[in-house]
Structures are given as C-alpha cells and as structure tokens.
Amino acid sequence: MIRILIVEDSVTMRHHLREALAADPDLQVVGEAVDGERAVELVARLRPDVITMDMMLPGISGLAATEQIMAEHPTPILVVSSADRQELFSTYNALAAGAVDVLEKPRGDDSDADWGLRLRTTLRIVSRIRVITHPRARLGRNSSPMPAPAPALPSVVPVAAPALSVVAVGASTGGPGALTELIRELPPNFATPVLVVQHIAASEQFAVAFSDWLAGQTGRNVRYAIDGTPMSRVGGQVLLAPPDRHLYVRDRMLRLSDGPPRHSCRPAVDVLFESVATEFGATAAGCLLTGMGRDGAAGLLQMRNRGAVTFAQDEGSCIVYGMPREAALLGAATYVLPPGRMAARLGDLHPAGARR
Known part of the structure; x- marks a missing residue:
C-alpha cells in the first residue's frame, strides 16, 4: 500500500x-x-x-x-x-x-x-x-547550497586536455537544482557552449517557463536549441533540447530529431553524448547529473573513450543516484563530484575561453 x-x-x-x-x-x-x-x-x-x-x-x-x-x-x-x-x-x-x-x-x-x-x-x-x-x-531558498563532502578524485589524473569545444550535460529527476548549481558556478567569462538534455514535462508552456527560469537563476543566456544552428555561433550560450526532440551535433551543427526514444526518453542524454563523442572527441566535456534510470551512462563512456573529460554527480548531492551511479559503475566518469565542483573543474581546464 x-x-x-x-x-x-x-x-x-x-x-x-x-x-x-x-x-x-x-x-x-x-x-x-x-x-x-x-x-x-x-x-x-x-x-x-x-x-x-x-x-x-x-x-x-x-x-x-x-x-x-x-x-x-x-x-x-x-x-x-x-x-x-x-x-x-x-x-x-x-x-x-x-x-x-x-x-x-x-x-x-x-x-x-x-x-x-x-x-x-x-x-x-x-x-x-x-x-x-x-x-x-x-538553508532556505535564497541561500547557497551547503557544499557536499569532497569525494576522492580518481587515482590517475588525466593530462591537460585541449581547449574545450563543448560541454554536454544530461539530467533527469532532481535536475533543475543540479543544473542551476552547475551553470551558475561556471566562470563569468566561460565561452564554451553548454548543450543540455533535461528530462522534463513535454508541454510547450512548461518548456518555455523552464528556459526562462534557468536563465533567471543562473544569469546566463539560456534558450532552446534550433535545428541547423552552427556551433560556431553559440559560444557562451546554454542550449536546451526542446521537449520531445532529441538534440545532437552533426557536421558541427546543432540538430533536432523525432527519432525513436532511448531508455523511454526523448530527448535522450545518450543521443547527445554519443554525437558529441563522435564530433569533438578530446575537446569535449560531459556531465551526467542526478536522475532515475541509466540514460547517459553509455554515452558518457563513449565520450571518455574518445578522450573527453567526464563527470558524474556524486551520491551525496543527488536527488536520485541513478544515472550517475550507472556511469560510475561503467567507469565512464573521470571525476565524481557535486555540480559546483564540476563547474570549478571545467573553469580550471581553460578559463580564458574555448576554441569552437
């Protein structure tokens, strides 16, 4: 019962x-x-x-x-x-x-x-x-979240990566809060485009409100991705997958698709991560945040295998330790961190801007 x-x-x-x-x-x-x-x-x-x-x-x-x-x-x-x-x-x-x-x-x-x-x-x-x-x-709605205990970093720290071309982010249950923390904590001059798949209610009203809400919470340029937009034109922006559309990159352009759901999800994190792995390899970073299920874990592993720096959210800061757990079990995550520390690490990689 x-x-x-x-x-x-x-x-x-x-x-x-x-x-x-x-x-x-x-x-x-x-x-x-x-x-x-x-x-x-x-x-x-x-x-x-x-x-x-x-x-x-x-x-x-x-x-x-x-x-x-x-x-x-x-x-x-x-x-x-x-x-x-x-x-x-x-x-x-x-x-x-x-x-x-x-x-x-x-x-x-x-x-x-x-x-x-x-x-x-x-x-x-x-x-x-x-x-x-x-x-x-x-802590209260207007306070900053209490930092989670710092988890251990991997025993083997990757060598310095080339300049970041793109950051790909996937989130599901609990994602709005984690996304807010991650994006808000990026350096002010962070010029790399951030592509986001967030599993969320599919109505148009919900979608428009979410992009506006996230922009207000983070002070960033947040909008929904438009099919055919060249990646060279979206520096410094946060681009969301529209409701019920897959978001991916092909030939250095943003693409949207009505293709079959993956893991019962459309948009699916794996679709984005796999395309970023193929298109950008070691010049990408991937972040898999709180959520139920396993969407994004396999795609994050593909990104890591292509040389990307990859992050999975730590259990202590997750609303639901599902997707990040699957990624950790696969060995897909270079780092396991709370979202704020992911942002700091991304800023440390190449704080002066990004090659797009």
Missing part, C-alpha cells in the same frame, strides 16, 4: 485527484490539506509515502511547504501544477528545493484522457525514490 497525502486548495481538483487514485487499490489517500501549514503538520503526523503538492496555496505557498517538508521530514513530492507562468516558476523552484517530479494539471481537452493513469504511474515511481534532507531546503 502506497500512502498518499493530497495538498490542494481546490475542492474540484481534490475530488479529481481522489477519483483518479481510487482506480488503484494499492494507492491510499491518508490525508488532505488545503493550505501549506496544514500540509507540513500532516506530513509530520501521518508520515505519508508520497505527497501531491499544489503550488498556489493560501497561507504559506506550496514552495514554502516543500522547503519545510524537505528540511524537517523529507518525503517524495510530486508537484501537480498548472501551466500558469507564475505557478510554473514556483514549480521549478520547488524542484530545485527537493521535489522529485512534476505533473501538469488536467487541461480540459483530449490530453486528459490518460491523465489519471499518468498520475497513478508517476506516484508509484516517485514513492520509491529515496529522498534526503535537501541542502537548499535546509
């Missing part, structure tokens, strides 16, 4: 959630909260297995409730959010503060047909994730 706490102030939406969950006898609603304060109280008293969290609540917000819960009683949280721009920014802040995943609220159109099934499936997955007292939640 998976015990669920519903946090939602709308009577209609609470009914919709209960109705969708009732279709699975293994999902039990153990409590409901209509505001953030009550949510925090019920988590402490009921200790649910998983929480559905609305962002726009009376009293303390869903974001503040998420931060408090992750600081005091870490529990897997699924944010159930509308596509309203203000709410989406709060949603991404909640993901950076330790919430595990997000599901868009029903839209009132044909896309709602399988919404209940998606809710039940996502809650089953989220409930199995081992969450920790998240550093950002513990």
